[in-house]
Amino acid sequence: MSVKKFVTGNFYDEAVLFPAVKKTRRAGYKIHDVYTPFPIHGLDKAMGLRDTSLHTAGFIYGITGTATAVGFITWALTIDWRLNFGGKPFFALPAWIPITFELTVLFAAVGMVLTFCYLCQLAPFVKKDHFNPRSTDDTFVMALECTDKTNEAEAISFLQTIGATDVQVQYKETEWWLGRYDKDTKRFEKKETAEAAH
Amino acid sequence: MSIKENFVVSKRYNMISMALMALGILAIIGLYITTHSGKGTEDEKAVADVRFWASLLQNSVYFLLIVNASMFFICATTLAWGGWQMAFRRVPEAISAVVPVMGVISMAILLAIVFGDKHNIYHWTDAEHVEHDKILRFKKGFLSKNFFTGITLFTVAGWSFLGWKMRKLSRSLDNKPLASMAEAKKYIWNNTVWAALYIVVFALTIMSSVPWLWLMSIDAHWYSTMYSWYTFASTFVAGMSLIALFVVYLKNKGYLEYTNQEHVHDIGKFMFAFSVFWTYLWFSQFMLIWYANIPEETTYFKPRAYGPYSGLFWTMFIINFIAPLLILMRRSSKRNYTVLTFMAVLIIFGHWLDLYQMVFPGPMTDPKTEVTHVPMILWDFVIALGFVGLIMFVTGKALSKAPLLARNHPFVKESLIHHT
Numbered sequence: 001m002s003v004k005k006f007v008t009g010n011f012y013d014e015a016v017l018f019p020a021v022k023k024t025r026r027a028g029y030k031i032h033d034v035y036t037p038f039p040i041h042g043l044d045k046a047m048g049l050r051d052t053s054l055h056t057a058g059f060i061y062g063i064t065g066t067a068t069a070v071g072f073i074t075w076a077l078t079i080d081w082r083l084n085f086g087g088k089p090f091f092a093l094p095a096w097i098p099i100t101f102e103l104t105v106l107f108a109a110v111g112m113v114l115t116f117c118y119l120c121q122l123a124p125f126v127k128k129d130h131f132n133p134r135s136t137d138d139t140f141v142m143a144l145e146c147t148d149k150t151n152e153a154e155a156i157s158f159l160q161t162i163g164a165t166d167v168q169v170q171y172k173e174t175e176w177w178l179g180r181y182d183k184d185t186k187r188f189e190k191k192e193t194a195e196a197a198h
Numbered sequence: 199m200s201i202k203e204n205f206v207v208s209k210r211y212n213m214i215s216m217a218l219m220a221l222g223i224l225a226i227i228g229l230y231i232t233t234h235s236g237k238g239t240e241d242e243k244a245v246a247d248v249r250f251w252a253s254l255l256q257n258s259v260y261f262l263l264i265v266n267a268s269m270f271f272i273c274a275t276t277l278a279w280g281g282w283q284m285a286f287r288r289v290p291e292a293i294s295a296v297v298p299v300m301g302v303i304s305m306a307i308l309l310a311i312v313f314g315d316k317h318n319i320y321h322w323t324d325a326e327h328v329e330h331d332k333i334l335r336f337k338k339g340f341l342s343k344n345f346f347t348g349i350t351l352f353t354v355a356g357w358s359f360l361g362w363k364m365r366k367l368s369r370s371l372d373n374k375p376l377a378s379m380a381e382a383k384k385y386i387w388n389n390t391v392w393a394a395l396y397i398v399v400f401a402l403t404i405m406s407s408v409p410w411l412w413l414m415s416i417d418a419h420w421y422s423t424m425y426s427w428y429t430f431a432s433t434f435v436a437g438m439s440l441i442a443l444f445v446v447y448l449k450n451k452g453y454l455e456y457t458n459q460e461h462v463h464d465i466g467k468f469m470f471a472f473s474v475f476w477t478y479l480w481f482s483q484f485m486l487i488w489y490a491n492i493p494e495e496t497t498y499f500k501p502r503a504y505g506p507y508s509g510l511f512w513t514m515f516i517i518n519f520i521a522p523l524l525i526l527m528r529r530s531s532k533r534n535y536t537v538l539t540f541m542a543v544l545i546i547f548g549h550w551l552d553l554y555q556m557v558f559p560g561p562m563t564d565p566k567t568e569v570t571h572v573p574m575i576l577w578d579f580v581i582a583l584g585f586v587g588l589i590m591f592v593t594g595k596a597l598s599k600a601p602l603l604a605r606n607h608p609f610v611k612e613s614l615i616h617h618t
Contacts, residue, residue, distance in 0.1 A: 042617035051529070059527070086491070094485045 003173050005146040006032060007155045008131045009164025010139045014040060017140050020162040021046045024144065027158060032143040032174075035135035054119070058112045065107025069100040127179035129172040143170075201455045203601040205448070207594045215590035222584010229253060229577045241566060248318040248561040253578045254307045255319065256557040259412055260436075260550055261585040262300040263404065263429070267437025269294035269361045270400055271468075273393035276364075279386075281612030282464060285457040288602050289444045291368060293437075294361045295596035296589050301354035308350055308412060312343055319561045322418045333419050341415055349407050356399040363392050371606040382608045404430050413553075416560035420498045424483040429556075431479050435472035435518075436549040438465060439542035444593065446535050446542075453602055459533045460616045466532030467618075469545060473522035476549075480515070501559040501570040510555050510572065517548030550582060 011017040017034070021043070024031055031047060077083065078090045085092065117123060135141040142164065144155055152169060159167045233246040268290035275283050283290075317324040321334075322341040328334045334341065367389055376382045409429035414421065422428075442465045448454045449462075484503070487495045502511050521544060531537040554575070563570045604610060 045617070055529070088489075094481075094488050097481060097485065 002175060003171055004032075005152075006131065006170050006172055007144045007146060007150075007152065007159060007167065008170055009142050009159040009167045010132065010134070011142065011164060012139055014140075016163040017142075018043070018046055020142065020164065023162050024142070024158075029150070029155060029158070030145045030147060032145040035131060035141040035143070037136055037138065037140075040140075052119075054112060054115060057115045058108050061111030062104045062108035064111075065104040066100055068107070069103035070096065073099065121176050125178050125180060126176045127181060128176045129174070131170060131172060132166075143172075201603065202453050203603055203605075205453055205594075205597040205602055207598050208451075211590070211594055215587045215594065218583050218587025219591065220584075220587075222581050222587060225577055225580035225584060226254070229581065232577075241564070244318055245562070245564060248316050249573050251307070251311050251314075251316050252319055252557055252561040253573075253581055255311060255412075256553055257578065257581050257585050258300065258304040258307050259557075260433070260553045261582075261589060262297070262304045263433035264437040264440055264546070264549075265293050265296040265300055265589060266357055266361075266404070267434045268441060269297065269357065269364065269396065270404075270434065271437065271441065272364060273396045273400070276389050276393040277397060279609075281609035282461065282616045284604060284607055284610045284613035285461055285616070286441075286445050286448075286454055287368070287604055287607075288597065288600060289448065289454075290441050291365050291600075292593045292596035293440060293444065293589070295365065296592045297361050298354075298358040299588065299592050300585075301358055305350055305354050309347060312346055316561075318563075318565065320415055320418070322415060337418065341411075341418060346411050349403070349411055353399075353403040353408055356403065357396075360392065360396040360399060364389075364396065367392060368604055368607070369600050371604065372601055375606045376608065386608060404433070413556055416557060417498055420495065422483050422487075422495075422498070424479055428476070428479040428483060431472060431476040432518075432549045432552050435469060435476055436546045438468040438472060439545040440589075441465060442469065442538055442542045443546075444597075446539050448597075448602070449535065456603060456614050460618045461613070462535065462538060463529070463532045463618050464616075466526060466538050466541075469538075469541065470522055470526040470532065473518060473526070473545065477519040477523075480519075501563070502555050505559070506570055506572050507555050507559055510551060510575075514548050514551035514555065517544055518552060521548075554578065 011020060017040075021031070021034065025048060034043065034047060036043070073096045074091065077092070082090050084090075085095075088095065121128065130136075131143050132139065132141045142159070144150075144159070146152060146155070146169075156167050156169070229250055233250040235246075236243070238246070271283075272287065272290050272294065311319050312323055315323055317327070320341075322328060322337070323343060328338060339345070367385075371385070376385060404426065406426050409426040410421075413429065414425045442462070445454065445457060445462060445465065449457060484499065487499060501507055522541060525531055525537065526541055531541075558573065559570050562573055
């Protein structure tokens with residue numbers, strides 16, 4: 001449980017968003033995240049995010065799949081239950097390649113989907129706070145995290161000067177909790193507790 | 199902002215390409231002398247003679263197909279309405295300008311082999327032999343001198359003409375910006391139509407008839423429906439590597455300011471993806487034959503995978519599959535010019551070896567004893583260097599003729615802001 005204070009602003013245009021992200025970073029504000037309804041190429045770079053490790057995980061899952069397939073088929077067909085298929089050698093590697101390939105793909109695909117869900121904290125009954133529901137529809141939402149040193153009024157006017165609209169101060173829970181999106185399950189009393197804490 | 203739009207062929211570049219060409223010509227002469235020394239029996243002489251012609255056949259066809267892959271790349275991206283390649287599009291355009299030159303050379307060599315009755319290469323050209331051969335008699339309509347000549351002419355003429363047309367369309371905008379949206383739409387439509395025509399010719403030639411006639415008919419009894427796709431994949435991945443080499447060269451010389459790592463990364467993706475695609479076709483062809491184990495089909499792989507060519511065969515498999523798979527898989531290696539250049543050279547060499555093992559086992563088999571041997575590959579390699587020099591020379595000339603950025607093309611901006 002960690003409720004934090006944010007200043008959020010909406011953007012409607014990539015051409016405004018990109019320079020805005022750059023200016024915000026240069027001004028030294030801490031960008032919590034930028035929420036967009038679709039992937040924007042190059043935004044991760046503009047925000048200075050590091051490359052994802054998802055592909056490394058995918059490679060490891062794939063190798064695991066290859067090893068599983070080759071290992072199991074080798075054991076089954078050369079040690080446990082030798083069968084003569086049309087006079088082929090017991091260790092008939094070419095015939096196993098399709099299965100090896102498919103197990104590689106299966107392991108890599110399933111593993112990467114699960115890892116992706118874990119990294120994004122996506123799962124059934126996992127609920128997170130939204131800054132603005134329109135970030136799933138037609139706007140880009142930038143959220144600046146307020147630290148001890150952030151001057152709130154300055155941050156608001158800064159966001160307005162770089163082209164943000166509907167600038168607000170919001171208290172939001174950054175962790176996930178069990179709940180449903182179709183029901184309003186508030187686990188934390190956000191505003192009051194946070195303000196009391198500050 | 200001013201950019202270095204006009205490529206100037208440096209003296210050193212010209213000298214290297216000239217030297218390579220001279221080396222190639224010397225090697226051709228040297229190989230001719232050593233194979234036509236006039237010693238031995240008639241059969242031995244015939245084998246020595248086809249060894250010379252097979253070398254020319256393999257080199258000229260390989261380099262013709264990889265320079266032609268550049269035009270395929272342009273037309274495929276045009277049809278897909280791709281914009282990302284615009285920043286360096288003049289590079290594949292310039293490479294494709296080699297097609298008419300290489301086309302004429304290849305055609306001359308192919309027709310010399312067919313009409314010069316080099317039966318050890320194309321034994322379907324031996325009319326008397328065909329009469330006694332049930333399989334070849336059945337294929338007489340397809341494997342005939344007239345059909346071969348017709349398809350070869352159609353191929354070289356079609357590739358050259360449509361490539362010339364695509365280049366002309368691209369250059370027509372250099373000094374004449376498009377005035378309106380309607381005009382731009384018309385221009386794109388025009389491009390689309392000509393690119394589609396090229397793709398149709400491409401499908402009728404390299405993706406079907408041409409590899410069957412030029413290469414597969416060396417082993418005229420054997421056939422594989424995968425063969426043309428396989429050849430296409432082989433030459434396309436090498437063609438992408440060639441584009442990568444020229445792009446990196448121009449970048450190093452300070453040209454192509456708007457081409458950056460993002461574009462090079464995408465070329466690297468093509469090299470990676472089509473290496474895997476090539477392996478897929480290679481395996482599909484190999485596995486079915488290996489599994490069915492029918493004598494008339496396994497004759498193809500007998501000398502290659504299990505005979506005297508096995509060292510070559512598995513080397514080229516490692517170069518063409520294992521190396522690109524493991525090295526080009528990482529994002530950072532596709533964006534690193536040094537690694538990409540190394541891989542491009544390796545892939546071009548690997549697919550040259552691939553074509554080598556496709557062409558040579560047939561002609562190098564003694565018709566009487568059925569014994570196959572591997573010729574001295576160094577000769578062929580030096581001849582290949584000659585063709586590399588020719589490609590360098592003609593491409594450099596073509597690059598210097600037009601600005602390096604197709605700056606008035608409607609899709610250029612998309613390429614300048616390209617992210618991967």
